[in-house]
Amino acid sequence: MKIFFFMLLAALVLGCSDSKHETAELKISYTLEEGRTCQTYLADHFLVTIYDSEQRKIREKKIMCDAQEQGMSLIIDKDSYYVSVVLLSKDNMWQSYGAAKTEVSGDTEINVGMAAYQGGMIFKWEPSDCGKYNLSLMALDMLSEGEPVSAVIWGEDVKMENFQIPCSAGQLEVINISPDPTYTATFRGYRKSVKNESRVIYEIPEFVSGHGQNKKVNINDYRVVLVSDMKVSWEFDSKSIDSCETAGITRVKAELVSDEGYTVSDEHDCDNKFSDFYLYEITHHSYTLYVYGITDKDETLFESSLEVGEIEPGSVGKNILENKIFLKEK
DSSP, X not given: OOEEEEEEEOOOOOOOOOOOOOEEEEEEEEEOSTTOOHHHHTOOXXXXXXXXXXXXXXXXXXXXXXXXXXXXXXXXXXXXXXXXXXXXXXXXXXXXXXXXXXXXXXXXXXXXXXXXXXXEEEEEOOTXXXXXXTOOEEEEXXXXXXXXXXXXXXXXXXXXXXXXXXXXXXXXXXXXXXXXXXXXXXXXXXXXXXXXXXXXXXXXXXXXXXXXXEEEEEGGGGEEEOOEEEEEEEEESSTTOOXXXXXXXXXXXXXXXXXXXXXXXXXXXXXXXXXXXXXXEEOSEEEEEEEEEEOTTSOEXXXXXXXXXXXOTTOOGGGXXXXXXEEOBO
């Protein structure tokens, strides 16, 4: 099984904190392959990047090849860190690469061993997709010759099979992989967890990595929306019933049931605000909508239905489907 290095970049916005953190000094140095120098690669500078345990890029420093000190030091919070070092030419072509993970519990020194850079992939998606399509996480399957690709992520060897990353990351780098084999990659976007229906799929057909460089792939070019969502508003059918107490119910429930028995539902307390229902991950079927008024003893006193018909995928976000139903006493 081929082993690759992956690097996840997340743009996370954190609130300010008044808490004080213990700090320590981290010294970073790097070593090219034996006998090789910047001149060997006709390179110009190193780029050192440090990420913390929450995947935030906290520091990036450009160090010229002719700099007196080959490395850097910084005072940082005690934490786990991931360090990458890239040797670049004047036109920013990758020449050599290395990465390491370190635990900073006190003053720490780390040397990153580097090797000639073979190539890589940068998968990118629009961060706006997270809100537009109501996605919280992405799950990746990446295959080579029909087998899941193995990757070293934060020092651990994992298979890229249902590998989950936050949608907010917006980017996944596949680092220093062989340019020879072919790969396929499938990203699936989920609202809460992979236990739900996937809402969006991005299927990248067979490809090869960048030969000595990073090939950039905008996965939005392959996006297909798989589901629709529905907002259901409701009120009582009779004007004489103006509250949950008058109706004698404590809960209301909406169910969207397909001809094949596939069901999507939402339920909440009856609060006299006639709060809307939201039905998510509606797949392509023909549906009937049911709304129930239920007592604290689980008796159904009110029930109404509405033939919705066939629902095609794609109605999400601002294009969400909307229906209103009047709840009738049984």
